Amino acid sequence: MTPCCSTAELLACFLARDLNDGEELQVGIALPIPEAAVRLAQLTHGPNMELIFLGARMNVHHLDHLPMPAFGWDSRVVRWAESFSDRGHRFDQVKDWHRRVFFVGGLQVDPHGNTNLIGVGQDFRRLKFRGPGSVGTPTLTTHVGRYYIVLNTHTPRIFVPRCDFISTVGWGNGGADARTQLGLPGGGPKYCITPLCIMDFTPEEKRLRLVSLHPGVTLAQVQAQTGFELVIPAQVPTTAWPTLEDLHVLRTQVDVAGALRG
Amino acid sequence: MNTGVRTSRLHTEAQAVAMLDHGMTIAIGEPTPMALVRQVIRQQLRDLTVIASGLSLDLLIAGGCVRKTISYYAGGGFGVPVAPCFRRAAERGEIEVWECEEGILTSGLEAAGKGLPFLPWRGGVGTSLPEINPDLKLIRDPINGETLLAVPAIKPDVALLHASVADVYGNVQHQGGPGWIDLFLQRAATHCIVQVEKIVPNEAIRAAPWATTIGRADAVVRLPWGAHPWYSRGWYVQDSAFLADYLAVATAAAERDQPAGLAEFLNRYCHEPATHADYLERVGLKRLLALHEY
Numbered sequence: 001m002t003p004c005c006s007t008a009e010l011l012a013c014f015l016a017r018d019l020n021d022g023e024e025l026q027v028g029i030a031l032p033i034p035e036a037a038v039r040l041a042q043l044t045h046g047p048n049m050e051l052i053f054l055g056a057r058m059n060v061h062h063l064d065h066l067p068m069p070a071f072g073w074d075s076r077v078v079r080w081a082e083s084f085s086d087r088g089h090r091f092d093q094v095k096d097w098h099r100r101v102f103f104v105g106g107l108q109v110d111p112h113g114n115t116n117l118i119g120v121g122q123d124f125r126r127l128k129f130r131g132p133g134s135v136g137t138p139t140l141t142t143h144v145g146r147y148y149i150v151l152n153t154h155t156p157r158i159f160v161p162r163c164d165f166i167s168t169v170g171w172g173n174g175g176a177d178a179r180t181q182l183g184l185p186g187g188g189p190k191y192c193i194t195p196l197c198i199m200d201f202t203p204e205e206k207r208l209r210l211v212s213l214h215p216g217v218t219l220a221q222v223q224a225q226t227g228f229e230l231v232i233p234a235q236v237p238t239t240a241w242p243t244l245e246d247l248h249v250l251r252t253q254v255d256v257a258g259a260l261r262g
Numbered sequence: 263m264n265t266g267v268r269t270s271r272l273h274t275e276a277q278a279v280a281m282l283d284h285g286m287t288i289a290i291g292e293p294t295p296m297a298l299v300r301q302v303i304r305q306q307l308r309d310l311t312v313i314a315s316g317l318s319l320d321l322l323i324a325g326g327c328v329r330k331t332i333s334y335y336a337g338g339g340f341g342v343p344v345a346p347c348f349r350r351a352a353e354r355g356e357i358e359v360w361e362c363e364e365g366i367l368t369s370g371l372e373a374a375g376k377g378l379p380f381l382p383w384r385g386g387v388g389t390s391l392p393e394i395n396p397d398l399k400l401i402r403d404p405i406n407g408e409t410l411l412a413v414p415a416i417k418p419d420v421a422l423l424h425a426s427v428a429d430v431y432g433n434v435q436h437q438g439g440p441g442w443i444d445l446f447l448q449r450a451a452t453h454c455i456v457q458v459e460k461i462v463p464n465e466a467i468r469a470a471p472w473a474t475t476i477g478r479a480d481a482v483v484r485l486p487w488g489a490h491p492w493y494s495r496g497w498y499v500q501d502s503a504f505l506a507d508y509l510a511v512a513t514a515a516a517e518r519d520q521p522a523g524l525a526e527f528l529n530r531y532c533h534e535p536a537t538h539a540d541y542l543e544r545v546g547l548k549r550l551l552a553l554h555e556y
Contacts, residue, residue: 030337055442074500075293075493076555084439091365094384116390118361119352124394130352132337132344139365139385167363169388182388183408 004241007195007214008033008260009250013242014198015148016041016250018191019049024100026052026144028135032259033193034103034150039254044246052100055090056081064253090136097143097186103150104141104189107131108163111207111228112178113170113189115149116163124165134167141168146187154194156227159208171206178206197222198239199230207231212239271432271481275301275538278455278481282307282420285329289450290314291423292441293495295457297488298422300541302327303532311360313367313418313447317492317505320345320512323357324524325532330358332416334367340502342509346516347524361395362386362413368446370416375449382410421451424489425475426496428458432479433467438495440475448476457485459497485538487550498553504545 005013015037019025023046025038035053039060042049047061058080078084106115107129117134119127141147149170151158170189172178179188191211192199198211209231213222215238223230242250255261279301282288288310290299299318302310303325311330312322319336322328324347336348351357362370365385373381382401387409392398399412423444426437434456436444448454456479467474488494491504511523535541542550 029339030343075495076499078438078495090442091368091385094365118390118394124361125355127353130344130349133333133335133361134363134389134391135335135337136364136385138363138389138391139383142385142387163390165390165394167389167391172388183384183410184388185384 003215004244005247006261008036009247009255010214010239010242011150011193011195012036012040012250012255012260013246014193014239015150016044016246018148019046019101021046022048022099023145024050024052024057024097026100026102026140028103028137029054031103031105031150034148036250036255036260040246040250043249043253053077055084057083091139094139094143097140098145100140100144102137102140102144102147104137104147104168105150105152106158106168108158108160109149109151109192109208110160110163110166110170112172112174113149113192113201113206113208114163114166114172115168115170116165117167118165120164122164137168141170141186141189142184143186146190149189149192151192151194154196154222154225156225159226159228161228171201174206176204176206196225202231209233210236212237214239215241268431270430271479272430272461273481273483275457275483275485276305278457278483279305279307281453281455281481285309285311286419287311287313287332287417289418289421289447290318291421291444291447293424293489294318294492295422295424295485295488296490296492297485297538297541298424298455298457298483300532300535300538302422303528304535313416316345317508320347321508321528321532323347323351324512324515325528328357330360332360332362332367334363338509338513340506340509342513346509346512350516360397361391362398363391364442366391366398366411366413367416368443369413371443371446371450373413373415374417374451375446378415380412380414383413384410386411416450418447418451420453420455421447423448423454423456423476423479424494425456425458426494427460427462427466428456428479428482429462429464429467430482431464432456432477432482433464433474434458434476434479434482435467435470435473436475436495437473445475448479453480455479455481455483457483457488459486459488459494460484487542487545488538490542490545490550490553493555496555498550499555501549501553504549 019041108116121128309329369383491501514520515524
């Protein structure tokens with residue numbers, strides 16, 4: 001079957017359909033797939049969604065398309081905002097973040113969805129690869145209702161048995177009560193999505209489990225590219241193509257420049 | 263009869279940065295006060311502890327000014343995941359990294375502003391942050407017995423900020439809103455130096471006192487286009503091509519041992535221009551005028 005869209009578009013549409021009207025959707029920088037997903041979700045089924053980019057909170061459901069400077073830091077994002085939550089009180093209302101949804105990337109991910117933006121190496125003072133740092137992800141993932149781990153590559157260097165450093169706690173050492181034990185009020189990671197597959201977490205152990213393989217990807221390929229044993233259910237479906245309607249909105253009203261198509 | 267004269271706090275960039283000294287803790291706001299950052303490099307301050315991110319952090323490291331960073335995010339932008347000079351210096355152990363994140367940083371700054379030894383914070387519990395930064399202590403809270411991080415007060419000696427306007431007495435109005443961290447830095451810092459696009463009369467401040475974001479800056483400096491190559495809300499947008507040019511020469515220096523381009527960049531834009539006006543002449547009027555917002 002001929003692919004009807006790119007993997008990035010597939011993932012943006014998958015994420016968009018997992019977001020619910022009324023939610024607050026916060027996207028940081030350098031995450032083009034979630035950025036497209038929240039804008040798509042707002043247009044297709046989210047008249048009461050609120051999007052938060054760089055502290056600028058907006059509802060752009062009424063716009064035919066969003067000519068917003070996209071996929072990076074640009075102060076003009078404030079032009080579409082109804083409020084600017086960065087005025088010295090960014091973290092003063094975390095008690096209400098249970099209805100907020102967030103997205104994180106990572107240099108490493110372990111079997112329980114703990115992630116690392118700090119660096120790779122055994123000695124923190126002499127890292128082999130110094131990462132960008134945690135930004136605000138420890139605080140956000142501690143409190144938000146749920147979040148998604150979104151990765152641009154899927155390799156054994158990223159999916160490791162143990163992160164060299166943990167910057168965001170997914171399910172800690174595992175177990176459904178792992179976050180409660182640590183006193184973390186947020187709901188934790190729901191899905192981990194990559195260019196090869198979609199994964200979630202088993203209900204009891206909270207271990208990464210394969211949900212679906214993208215069209216053309218084999219189970220053996222995913223296992224070879226994952227540095228630990230994934231939980232493989234009896235049935236592994238193929239990730240569904242987006243609907244033509246969603247793809248049309250994505251291409252004509254969100255990603256007009258085609259950044260996700262390449 | 264009224265006697266005496268109210269003291270003006272208006273200074274040149276050289277006078278303002280002369281208040282700084284080697285070894286101080288310097289906090290950089292956002293929008294980024296790049297003209298003051300360039301002046302710090304020009305005056306060859308050394309062994310600074312800096313609270314900064316992005317280009318200002320990377321440029322101060324490239325300029326040899328930094329001993330330690332209080333670091334929450336050091337992305338490069340424009341497809342460069344980590345600021346190049348930061349990455350090289352950190353990997354080689356040439357700078358010390360006080361690892362934190364935004365909620366931890368603002369808690370430490372709030373503790374300083376409130377005169378407290380620490381404030382508790384939850385974000386970071388369960389992560390590696392308290393292991394790689396032993397100043398962050400895991401504590402049992404005395405009210406509910408929960409495990410929290412105690413974040414020590416973070417006390418910058420000087421905050422360097424960028425805003426829209428101020429009067430000569432240090433009344434600052436950000437207009438487009440202060441960036442996410444400016445007011446935390448101002449409340450925590452011992453001294454505050456603010457560069458502005460425009461100096462306005464005291465009458466203009468008194469016409470809208472509720473718009474004043476900082477009431478007693480120690481020094482204000484008139485530096486129009488002073489955030490270039492970054493943006494200034496309501497005045498101009500970021501100069502993305504300039505930022506990409508910097509990242510290209512910094513990446514060549516940091517990752518390929520080709521330091522000539524970065525050295526030339528530092529000379530051309532930081533060391534050689536005697537004043538901010540000389541810097542703007544080098545950037546060029548056409549380039550600046552093309553950055554007007556919208």
